[in-house]
Amino acid sequence: xKQKLVSLxxxxxxxxxxxxxxxxxxxxxxxxxxTRDTRHGDFSxxxxxxxxxxxxxxxxxxxxxIISILPADPLVFKIELAGPGFINFFINADAQxxxxxxxxxxxxxxxxxxxxSGKKVQVEFVSANPTGPLHVGHGRGAAYGSAIADLLTAxxxxxxxxxxxxxxxxxxxxxxxxxxxxxLEECGEVVTFPLNGYRGEYIRDIAFxxxxxxxxxxxxxxxxxxxxxxxxxxxxxxxEKHIDALIDRAKTLLGxxxxxxxxxxxxxxxxxxxxxxxxxxxxxxxxxxxxxxLMENGSIKEALKRLDNAGYLYKKDGATWFSxxxxxxxxxxxxxxxxxxxxxxxxxxxxxxNKLDRGFDQVINIWGADHHGYIPRIRAAMQALxxxxxxxxxxxxxxxxxxxxxxxxxxxTRSGDFVTLRQLRSEVGKDAARFFxxxxxxxxxxxxxxxxxxxxxxxxxVFYVQYAHARVCSVLRQLDxxxxxxxxxxxxxxxxxxxxxxxxxxxxxxxxxxxTLERAALQxxxxxxIHFLRELANNFxxxxxxxxxxxxxxxxxxxxxxxxxxxxxxxxxxxxxLNINTPESM
RNA sequence: GCGCUUGUAGCUCAGCUGGAUAGAGCAUCGGCCUUCUAAGCCGAGGGUCGCAGGUUCGACUCCUGCCAAGCGUGCCA
Numbered sequence: 001x002k003q004k005l006v007s008l009x010x011x012x013x014x015x016x017x018x019x020x021x022x023x024x025x026x027x028x029x030x031x032x033x034x035t036r037d038t039r040h041g042d043f044s045x046x047x048x049x050x051x052x053x054x055x056x057x058x059x060x061x062x063x064x065x066i067i068s069i070l071p072a073d074p075l076v077f078k079i080e081l082a083g084p085g086f087i088n089f090f091i092n093a094d095a096q097x098x099x100x101x102x103x104x105x106x107x108x109x110x111x112x113x114x115x116x117s118g119k120k121v122q123v124e125f126v127s128a129n130p131t132g133p134l135h136v137g138h139g140r141g142a143a144y145g146s147a148i149a150d151l152l153t154a155x156x157x158x159x160x161x162x163x164x165x166x167x168x169x170x171x172x173x174x175x176x177x178x179x180x181x182x183x184l185e186e187c188g189e190v191v192t193f194p195l196n197g198y199r200g201e202y203i204r205d206i207a208f209x210x211x212x213x214x215x216x217x218x219x220x221x222x223x224x225x226x227x228x229x230x231x232x233x234x235x236x237x238x239x240e241k242h243i244d245a246l247i248d249r250a251k252t253l254l255g256x257x258x259x260x261x262x263x264x265x266x267x268x269x270x271x272x273x274x275x276x277x278x279x280x281x282x283x284x285x286x287x288x289x290x291x292x293x294l295m296e297n298g299s300i301k302e303a304l305k306r307l308d309n310a311g312y313l314y315k316k317d318g319a320t321w322f323s324x325x326x327x328x329x330x331x332x333x334x335x336x337x338x339x340x341x342x343x344x345x346x347x348x349x350x351x352x353x354n355k356l357d358r359g360f361d362q363v364i365n366i367w368g369a370d371h372h373g374y375i376p377r378i379r380a381a382m383q384a385l386x387x388x389x390x391x392x393x394x395x396x397x398x399x400x401x402x403x404x405x406x407x408x409x410x411x412x413t414r415s416g417d418f419v420t421l422r423q424l425r426s427e428v429g430k431d432a433a434r435f436f437x438x439x440x441x442x443x444x445x446x447x448x449x450x451x452x453x454x455x456x457x458x459x460x461x462v463f464y465v466q467y468a469h470a471r472v473c474s475v476l477r478q479l480d481x482x483x484x485x486x487x488x489x490x491x492x493x494x495x496x497x498x499x500x501x502x503x504x505x506x507x508x509x510x511x512x513x514x515x516t517l518e519r520a521a522l523q524x525x526x527x528x529x530i531h532f533l534r535e536l537a538n539n540f541x542x543x544x545x546x547x548x549x550x551x552x553x554x555x556x557x558x559x560x561x562x563x564x565x566x567x568x569x570x571x572x573x574x575x576x577x578l579n580i581n582t583p584e585s586m
Numbered sequence: 587g588c589g590c591u592u593g594u595a596g597c598u599c600a601g602c603u604g605g606a607u608a609g610a611g612c613a614u615c616g617g618c619c620u621u622c623u624a625a626g627c628c629g630a631g632g633g634u635c636g637c638a639g640g641u642u643c644g645a646c647u648c649c650u651g652c653c654a655a656g657c658g659u660g661c662c663a
Contacts, residue, residue: 033602036609046605049643059643083606084643129663171663240662319661330589330659337661344663372590373658398591398656440599443591445656447598461611463625471623478622512602519602531600534610545618545627586625 001075001511005032005043005089008071013047015069022055032089034512041080041088042096042508048085059085096504097495099511103566104488111514111573115522116157122355123149125366126278127164130271131175132200134421136448137368139281141397142421143437144526145366146283148395150577151521151529160360162287164351167267168295169344173247174198175270176263180218180250181225182207183262189222195233196243202270210265218262220253277422281430282579294350300342303350303385304335312384322349327380349381356387364524369396369443395524400437400448419450428460431580435462438526438578461534465571466583468537472568473584475549479561482550491558498559502543506567509536513570517577526578533574540567 009030016022028050035044048063055062063085070079078090103110125145128138146161153159166172178197182204185191193199210218229245231237251259271288278284294300304320307313312323318338322345325332335346355363367374375394382389402419424433427450439461440446479486498507513532520528549560572582 031605033605035606036602037606040606044605049605052643086606131663166663169663317661321661334661339661341661343661348663368657369591370657371663375590396591401656444599445592449598460625464611467623467625471626475622482622516602523603527600528602531610538610541626542628544622545624548622550622586623 001091001095002032002043002515004073004075005045006030008073008076009045009047009066012066012070013051016055016065021057021065022051026051026054034508035088038504038508040082040086041078041090043089043091044082045087045089046085048087052085063087093499093504094496096507096511097498099507100495100562100566101492103510103569104492104562107569108573108576110569111517112154112156113514113518114156115518116152116155118156118158119361120160120359121152121157121362121364122160122162122358122360123152123364123366124162124164124355125149126283127166128274129166129171130267130274131171131198132270133202134274134277135418136402136421136424137399139421139424139433140400140437140442140446141366141368142278142281142283143434144395144397144442147434147438147526147578148364148366148521148524150579151517151526154577155518155521157521160287161285162289163285165271165288165290165292166344167271167290168292168347170247172263172267174243175203175266176259177243177247177250178203179206179210179266180254180262181246183210183218184220184222184225186211187216187219189219189225191222191225192232194239194243194246196239202273203266206266206269209269210262214261218254218258224253225249277420281421281425282434289351291347291351294347294354295342299350299354300347303353304342304346306353306386307335307349307381307384310384310386322377322381322384324377324380324384327383329376329380333377345377348378349385352378352382352392353385353387356382356385356391361391363392365392365394367394367396369398372396393524395442397442398445400446403447403449424450431466432460432462434578434580435465435530436460439530441525441527462580463586464541465533465537465575466581467586468540469568469571469575469582470584470586471540471544472564472571475561475564479550484550484554484557486561487554487558488562490555491560491562494555494559495562497556498563500543500547502539502546503560503563506536506539506543506563509539510566510570513574517574529574529578533571536567536570536574540564540571 009032013022013028013030017024017026028047030045030047031050032043032045035041048066049059052059052062060081063081067079067081067087075092075095076089077092080088080090082088123145125148126134126138126142128134134142149159149161174196175198178193178199181191181193181197186207197203225246229249230241232242233239250262254262275288304313307322312326313335314321314323319334320336321332322335323332333345334343335349336342352363378394379389379392382392428436436448476486498504509532516528516532520526547560549557549564551557551560575582
């Protein structure tokens with residue numbers, strides 16, 4: 001409908017040009033919007049006000065000219081000039097009713113589009129270090145990322161979801177050492193656990209299982225473990241030096257093969273847990289991409305070589321630097337440390353090179369907002385590699401601050417003191433959690449009140465939308481109990497009986513579904529879909545309270561049934577797109 | 587200090603990329619269940635859109651400068 005009006009206006013602009021009222025070179029973008037107020041009709045354009053200045057006339061006069069030359073269309077039954085120069089369109093009600101038939105015909109397909117035209121898009125998200133269970137902060141990234149991916153799929157992109165597994169580097173060494181130290185405790189050794197180790201209970205569980213399965217194979221006397229290790233911070237030393245020394249000691253005492261066993265024991269348990277957790281949350285990935293493999297197959301070396309060949313690497317203070325400041329970064333960055341180890345940044349360069357080599361038209365990274373400072377250096381690296389950095393889109397998700405009532409909850413992976421995604425799901429359920437996460441704009445700081453989300457009653461907006469769906473189902477059950485049958489065609493032939501204010505409101509909302517979906521996808525703003533669903537549910541509940549659907553009059557009854565079934569269909573389409581259930585009764 | 591993000595009702599947040607009288611939920615107050623589920627509906631109160639300028643027919647929206655909050659500013663990841 002919108003497109004139709006745009007093309008009508010386009011024609012008028014051409015006529016104005018040919019009459020010399022408008023400059024031929026002028027090529028205005030024509031804006032047609034849904035009106036907020038029904039008194040302003042169904043659609044409105046600001047075209048006359050935009051063109052008033054170049055046409056050297058006042059907006060209302062120009063608007064009158066536009067209206068007078070606007071080609072007639074059977075769908076438009078009234079055009080009005082209003083306010084400072086708005087042109088308002090009133091759409092023929094019969095035309096509006098078409099949406100009900102269309103929704104019925106297309107069913108679950110309704111609203112999907114092909115605007116993405118099969119372009120290959122990769123969405124990388126969550127990618128939490130496999131050093132512990134996912135917490136509620138990761139949950140937001142998971143919900144947002146999968147919503148983005150599903151929305152893009154719905155509008156015709158070829159989407160691939162990926163989780164980048166940071167299974168290499170120092171954090172994993174700390175994890176491995178933490179597991180090993182807990183394992184030694186299981187064996188009966190007495191060791192002081194480092195301040196900087198992972199202190200969570202799950203580490204003990206892994207250690208317990210390791211001990212149960214492999215006995216004392218990895219046991220070493222505690223004297224050897226702690227001998228000549230620099231003091232921890234609690235003893236007035238440096239906690240980083242302390243843990244690094246313990247890592248080295250673990251590697252020496254165990255040898256690379258046994259050390260790797262402990263490493264694998266930790267990684268497989270934690271990663272398995274993460275996979276299962278996400279799956280239960282309704283989030284799946286096509287690819288779990290291992291950083292370790294990237295390291296082992298020479299990709300990092302290759303990436304560094306390419307940077308070097310392009311003249312972007314230099315040595316300083318024993319380290320190798322990437323001169324990212326030439327390409328818009330604040331300062332240059334180290335890629336190989338003076339001890340010969342590559343930095344996380346180096347493997348990330350290789351990872352992004354790999355992504356682009358895989359031929360995606362667009363690569364979307366969803367990062368926690370605390371990584372925003374990282375964007376310029378990644379872009380710099382992509383430019384240096386000669387890649388098209390405009391293919392990269394980084395979406396930031398602000399952290400959720402957790403509250404329980406007014407009490408702010410701590411969030412620290414290292415101390416093991418955090419609320420897990422699993423806990424959240426078991427407290428509030430998958431549906432509420434997903435809805436809640438995606439309800440807010442992603443770049444908005446979010447206060448997540450567990451007490452509020454836990455209250456299973458009125459405060460969870462997800463129930464409001466689900467209830468609307470369940471209510472329609474309930475009406476259909478009632479229809480059955482009364483011994484009536486739904487007569488689809490009779491209803492469709494009498495849609496013009498739907499002339500109540502609330503009925504027209506629903507129809508208007510329904511007609512916005514497709515464009516809402518498209519906008520939500522292209523702008524990466526799933527909350528728009530949530531807001532749409534709340535509005536539709538609100539329209540429905542209001543209607544439900546004001547009018548009886550199951551009337552004695554079969555024509556009216558069936559017309560209304562068609563309307564509420566279309567509503568049910570759209571609620572179901574929207575909710576299932578967000579991976580939220582659509583209960584038939586509540 | 588510099589950079590990014592944010593600032594809208596008592597609280598949590600929308601505001602369709604510059605449009606018409608700034609909206610919703612919660613909370614407060616007042617109504618609606620012998621009639622399709624009251625997890626619902628209707629009504630009332632509540633606003634200097636952080637502050638000050640600027641741009642134009644028009645600014646919550648764009649620009650500049652302040653103020654405030656969060657994050658970043660590692661040879662950590």
